[in-house]
Amino acid sequence: MKSLRQGVIEAVHNGVLAIDTEGKVVLCNKAAERVLNLSVGEVLGRSILDFFPESRTYGVLQTGQPEVDCPYACKGLNLLVDFLPIADQGQILGAAAIVKDVTELETVAGRLGSVQELAATLEAVVENSYEGIVVIDDRERVVLINQFFLELMGYTSEDVVGRHIHEVSPESQLPQTLKTGIAQFGEPWHVGGRDFLIMRVPIKRDGKIIGALGKTLFKNMEIAKMFARKVVRLEEDLAFYKEELSKIHSSQFSFADISGENEHMLAAKALALRAARTTSTILLLGESGTGKEVFAHAIHQASLRRRGPFVRINCASLPESLLESELFGYAEGAFTGARKGGKPGKFELADKGTIFLDEIGDMSLGMQAKLLRVIQEREVDRIGGTHPIKVDVRVISATNRDLHRMVMEHKFRLDLYYRLNVVTLELPPLRERVEDLEGIIKTLLERLNRRLGTVVEGVSKETLDIFRSYGWPGNIRELENVLERAMIISDEPYISPEHLAPSLRSTGGEESGERGAGQTSFSENLSLEEALKAAEKEILSRALRRSGGNKLQAAKALGIHRSALYKKLARHNLLPPRENMSPAVAALKQPEAGEADHGETEHGGTG
The missing domain is CATH 1.10.10 (Arc Repressor Mutant, subunit A)
Known part of the structure; x- marks a missing residue:
């Protein structure tokens, strides 16, 4: 009988410790050993307070009143202990501590609380009054539908849940979504006399489709239209800013876009390729329209800074006051109308990249001094700023003016000229590279065809002869403009002389530059x-x-x-x-009304 009682005590999941009236341990089962990290041999016959100081067994011995669910933590376990008196016919013989490990139970309870909280949240989401939601299972039966849809269709939840979706909505496409697994977005749907846009998506678990969800995208079509207008506006703004950003921060041409076999152009291209691999400043010289900006783009694209920004500014297009703020930026409150937070200048925007200063010869002496400091010190001072800002920028400048002559005339700073003139590339004018005309025309036509949506294949031999004899004062830029005009008015695959401006047809032979000064010839029939x-x-x-x-x-x-x-x-x-x-x-491109062809008094300026 004693063995049976001992077996029962050992089989109990909870730990059991028993003491006699003197507080000495007389029983300790294996569960108590496990949860209290004890050894039976160490504790039997010893006072329970020696190893279980929080024990309330002595209090129970004195009062005879049990104390239950007393919390106790031991070795990372959460325990609840019941302290119970042991009595026989009203006489207290000892006390027992029943130890229960509730660590796992508390974890499960915490999870259950989280699940209940999540369920409440999902219920609030489903019952959102701004959209309708319906869910079907793999048997095409409704398992969930919110009040929004129920009110539209005039049903209650009891009428709908568990029924086939086509019994509720005969035209529903959810079964098709269930079969194909293909989601649909923005599909029109008419229900309850109202039009909606709806999305239908399959519900998957472990790669298997177990249901389908249908949900309205908007409460009504007016909201959908307003949303569409906002999206269109945002797309337009995004396209604009992308275009502006690409203009400022990226190069558009590479050396592959520079065509020609002229020896001077080949030499300039070879030197540019070598210079591109360095960080030296580069000065591009040449007439207007010879391709200086294209070279600047190509140098940046071929350099180690190609992933950095490429920032351009025309020094002749802005007055000095604006040019300074554009180049160096300004601090907040620097002047009336200054942007809140200030504005970074072009040099800051070009950090770790390249800045292209076009028409550098038109910069004032005052601005030249400020530019020289930036190039030398590699730092800029914003207008109204209190501290310099370090920049790492490669400078490429260009001009169609004779800087050396300007230095001699004290119109350009000598020290800045030497800073800019580390590597100089002189680009020949178009009239000096007539042999490249065909290749340049082909390249320009390809580019213009893409931009204009035309299919012009080339120019006729007669047109090419006119181009070869023309002086091209505007160089490649003028050639591009002439080709663009001809492509717009031509419906033929080849540009003929009749597609050219009359002035170009009549002056082609006279502009060759082969005649000496004063050797002008005119038709005897001219008045x-x-x-x-x-x-x-x-x-x-x-x-x-x-x-x-x-x-x-x-x-x-x-x-x-x-x-x-x-x-x-x-x-x-x-x-x-x-x-x-x-x-x-x-405004001066056309003569004013009543103006004589040769009667102006032009000498001496404005008169």
């Missing part, structure tokens, strides 16, 4: 007025060629004001159609 016009046009063309396309120098050489030169160039169609002119100059 005096026509001959004077032809002579004026040739004089203007030669002045432009001698000045390298620089209008100010040409005007000075002819002894007339620049505005008068623009009038005459416009009258004779010598201005490239897309030349970058100010509005004031553009």
